[in-house]
Amino acid sequence: MSAIPVATGPGLPSLPARIAEPGEAITLEELRLASRNHAMPLEALRHELTPVGLHYLLIHYDIPELDPAHWRLMLGGAVEHPMVLGLGDLRARPRVTHTVTLECAGNGRAQLEPRPLSQPWLDGGVGTAEWTGTPLAPLLREAGLADAAVEVLFTGADHGVERGVEQTFARSLPLAEALREDVLLADTMNGAPLPPQHGAPLRLVVPGWYGMAHVKWLTGITVLTEPFTGFQQTTAYRLKQEADEPGEPITRIGPRALMVPPGFPDFMSRARICEPGGQLLTGRAWSGRPPVTGVEVSTDGGGSWRQASLGPAPDEYAWQPWHHHWQPPGPGEYRLMVRATDADGREQPVGQAWNRQGMVNNAVQVVDVVVRER
Numbered sequence: 001m002s003a004i005p006v007a008t009g010p011g012l013p014s015l016p017a018r019i020a021e022p023g024e025a026i027t028l029e030e031l032r033l034a035s036r037n038h039a040m041p042l043e044a045l046r047h048e049l050t051p052v053g054l055h056y057l058l059i060h061y062d063i064p065e066l067d068p069a070h071w072r073l074m075l076g077g078a079v080e081h082p083m084v085l086g087l088g089d090l091r092a093r094p095r096v097t098h099t100v101t102l103e104c105a106g107n108g109r110a111q112l113e114p115r116p117l118s119q120p121w122l123d124g125g126v127g128t129a130e131w132t133g134t135p136l137a138p139l140l141r142e143a144g145l146a147d148a149a150v151e152v153l154f155t156g157a158d159h160g161v162e163r164g165v166e167q168t169f170a171r172s173l174p175l176a177e178a179l180r181e182d183v184l185l186a187d188t189m190n191g192a193p194l195p196p197q198h199g200a201p202l203r204l205v206v207p208g209w210y211g212m213a214h215v216k217w218l219t220g221i222t223v224l225t226e227p228f229t230g231f232q233q234t235t236a237y238r239l240k241q242e243a244d245e246p247g248e249p250i251t252r253i254g255p256r257a258l259m260v261p262p263g264f265p266d267f268m269s270r271a272r273i274c275e276p277g278g279q280l281l282t283g284r285a286w287s288g289r290p291p292v293t294g295v296e297v298s299t300d301g302g303g304s305w306r307q308a309s310l311g312p313a314p315d316e317y318a319w320q321p322w323h324h325h326w327q328p329p330g331p332g333e334y335r336l337m338v339r340a341t342d343a344d345g346r347e348q349p350v351g352q353a354w355n356r357q358g359m360v361n362n363a364v365q366v367v368d369v370v371v372r373e374r
Contacts, residue, residue: 017117030118040055040124040127045260052189059197061158061160061169063196072086074219076221078149080146090133094138096133096184098205100131100315103210107125108121108358130190133205135183151224153170155220155221156218170215171230183205185205186199203216210237255340272369273370274372275372276373279328281297281324283295284322285310288317291316293342295322297338298336308323330371331371333371336367
């Protein structure tokens with residue numbers, strides 16, 4: 001086994017993300033990641049709220065062992081009144097609930113060619129939950145923000161090595177985003193205490209942003225007067241073509257629609273088999289710049305598109321239901337596709353532009369089905 005390079009000081013370069021060789025199969029490392037993390041089964045799109053055990057999960061390092069009774073949140077940096085808060089302090093504050101769709105920024109990575117090596121998502125790196133907690137903005141205002149404040153840094157308890165850099169997971173938000181009234185410090189998921197794998201005892205919820213912004217196992221909030229330059233901010237989660245370019249930062253979720261695969265599956269290939277006759281196609285659509293304004297379905301591999309019926313979202317940043325009645329002209333093989341458009345006019349692409357980290361791949365879903373003879 002080759003040695004693992006570990007950086008032990010600031011400013012050391014990280015290793016570039018590896019790209020699969022042409023035709024390279026899924027690696028043992030990717031399988032290890034896939035066994036720790038999991039996608040949402042697409043049949044779970046039937047649920048307005050994703051059951052906790054079916055919600056997608058991405059854990060960068062280990063699940064930290066945190067005792068809620070002794071856990072503390074440190075709020076400091078460029079503030080007049082630093083704070084140390086326990087769970088009881090936070091639960092005594094005003095509490096709100098938001099229904100929010102979370103999606104991993106790497107969702108769809110395994111479908112890119114050549115394949116960036118990391119968690120090998122197909123299209124199930126998503127889920128929707130009710131998150132309950134206290135709003136962040138009033139807490140920041142009470143702490144007394146310095147006039148020079150520009151960002152707010154969020155630090156988790158999870159610690160590990162990523163591409164040669166030893167680190168504790170940390171991400172920042174621009175001050176204006178951190179002061180949004182819907183950003184939560186959440187300790188409850190779907191009406192129950194936050195589970196360990198989803199960030200207990202406390203996590204950040206930033207409606208509309210990809211999952212990397214929703215820092216789990218939160219231990220620190222630091223108000224900054226300079227932009228944060230940590231690994232997860234300036235190296236990871238960037239749209240780039242080459243390893244040495246800075247790339248564009250990833251922020252809000254792109255528009256996406258998914259369908260519940262109709263019929264029933266073949267065990268290995270997951271190809272779908274449908275009975276003859278009319279089919280009700282259903283699914284969900286969402287965007288980090290809501291609302292979704294339209295969903296279109298193709299039943300001929302993208303040759304033509306028809307408008308689906310779109311239902312209301314349960315909350316501003318939660319997915320919306322859609323449905324479409326399809327009458328197959330006869331038995332045979334069909335390629336179904338679905339795409340969404342949001343309020344900014346952004347439409348899902350049929351094919352995805354490649355990027356080195358395999359991020360923000362919101363290309364349209366493709367579901368191949370076989371309609372049987374009567």
